[in-house]
Amino acid sequence: MSDTSLPRGFQFAGVASGVKTTQGVEDLALIFSDRDATIAGVYTTNLVCAAPVNVDRERTPTSRGRVVVVNSGNANACTGSQGTADALAMVAAAAESVDVDQSQSLVLSTGVIGSFLPMPKILAGIKQAAGQLAGDEAGFLAANRGMLTTDSGPKHGRLSWQGEGLEYRMAGLAKGAAMISPQMATMLAVIVSDVALDEETAQQSLRAAVDQSFNCISVEGHTSTNDTVLLVANGAAGGPPLDGAELERFQQQLDQLCLTLAKMIPSDGEGATHLIRIEVQGAASDQDARKVATTVADSNLVKTGIAGCDPNWGRIVSAVGYAGVPLEVTDVSLQLNGMAIFAKGVPLEFDQKVASQSMRDQRETLIELRVGDGPGRCRFWTSDLTVEYVSFNSEYHT
């Protein structure tokens, strides 16, 4: 997707403000629309949510958005009324830096919980970033770097498609490698597009895309205080707000980009050596299927088994049993990397060495579960659990 042009009417910047202590590492990003944009947002359901989440939740959806400021290295979460004041100071400074009203500004934060933001550094960084805004590749990549924390590399994507007479473009920037669990959105992501959308449509489209992408991933099942996904649609491609077949095409593209970005997160899960795809079918409802998928995904025994390339299927089937979904073990069947392992409650003969080798050979491990004859399905991604994850999170400073 990297040869696709960026959406029209957007500018980006990323700078090193000094929140992160490593010299020269970007920790602050600005995303600017040169005209009023419709912005929709979905946010963490964690009741202990960060100050920026509260600020943005009040402001979206809006049809007058102009600027999003993001800082990494400090989540501005669990910071009480001081945190709220700091988040409001950030949106005001970002608005002033690009000469728009403060009500047209949003803020995202990610990083350590429970520390107050170093506001002089943040405010200076915002001014510096505003001076570097650019609509080119370099600006876009710098903005993405400014969002990252423990990510091993950048997370972005883009695509374009042909509407009725107009070419539309979309690009997404994301971050996340831990504290990932799908209660709503589960990390930070900003999707920018040059389509025109009305507020309500933007909100519905984003919600639908997130439910099948960012809400279908986990790393270790810990829901963050800061999860936010924003969709910024500025209409710079021309044309009226999308509806009908145009809107359907947009939704397909949005779904695809959200899924691409979402899968990057567990794939880059801290220390991860396998991306685990879990496909559940035959549940009474999609909700039941999701419960089964998340229970399997959050089992440390399943995750460590896969890290060890061990086809330890008993751990998978036993996790199904405590998912809180009514089922009979005689209706449960399992395939692992395409090999039938367990059928209607009975273990099958299979070649453990072949199964183990397939886990060694492939970065993605596929768990297919059938739990009955119902219509409910879910497709879910998680990462395995390795020694490196534990080492890293035992040492990550508070």
Added chain:
Amino acid sequence: MSDTSLPRGFQFAGVASGVKTTQGVEDLALIFSDRDATIAGVYTTNLVCAAPVNVDRERTPTSRGRVVVVNSGNANACTGSQGTADALAMVAAAAESVDVDQSQSLVLSTGVIGSFLPMPKILAGIKQAAGQLAGDEAGFLAANRGMLTTDSGPKHGRLSWQGEGLEYRMAGLAKGAAMISPQMATMLAVIVSDVALDEETAQQSLRAAVDQSFNCISVEGHTSTNDTVLLVANGAAGGPPLDGAELERFQQQLDQLCLTLAKMIPSDGEGATHLIRIEVQGAASDQDARKVATTVADSNLVKTGIAGCDPNWGRIVSAVGYAGVPLEVTDVSLQLNGMAIFAKGVPLEFDQKVASQSMRDQRETLIELRVGDGPGRCRFWTSDLTVEYVSFNSEYHT
């Protein structure tokens, strides 16, 4: 408690039947009462439950129990109708070996999921064990060893108390170090006592004791297929079935022994370096308090932080926020090893080095959370998450 005599009227044996491949390691135990005993049981709520759980669930409570056979190394779970036949063959063989009716026999299994039991070895082991039954220390300890799997050492306890004119005794044998999560009972344990109890009283007493002990522990939050706790009361101390003050005294003793055994499990959690005690108060109900405690207990980020002796309290407070319990962050306060860290939604100044040192110095880490002004409380124990847990479970053979 080790200088207390064993309850009267019980005999024990543990032998190496060959289910475990290591030469000479016990993997089969018999627990025998020389007279009809009241037996109560509580079992896993996992819907994918093992054949022995189904067999025992049908048979308890009973007032005519005589023998319990336990095998380790193979859980007889996910084994379909063959597994049921094998479990029934085990109870029949155990009954025959001590010359009682097969309906007076119970069976417990633990170990690898999804393999059929090697029945010739098991049946020979039962006969051998019956020949070695003894009411002494050696028999009791051998029976405990016969129950263990990845446990680092034995798990047993005993106590005695003075009733109205009679001395009563109780002893417990347990196992468990992983696949531990409190959906009901969460491992194997057998409590034997020489008190007399009627069936209904035994069942109620055991349920009450388990709810505050074995149901308040976890290692990694994965509910096993085989969890079982049995209470075997044979009345050999003399006297009628307990009631009134006698029953209350018994309940206190049972609560204490269950708690002692339960805490041994996360303390011996695979690779664990800290036992974590979580005390939640101020919730709307005990059930809400338990939800908060288990959510904190099951967070890998909390567990790895404690493994690293890192007072990373943001992980704890953020876990409270996604526990699924209504709360305001301004009502949440946290103490860690007695140090106030976070009060009514605001971070406090504290000495991180002192907090970290206290975690290094103490095997038990204490997390005290207040989440409001309600009457709901929970006390819960879990283990930390270390590199050793992951290494072990990536390598444990299927």
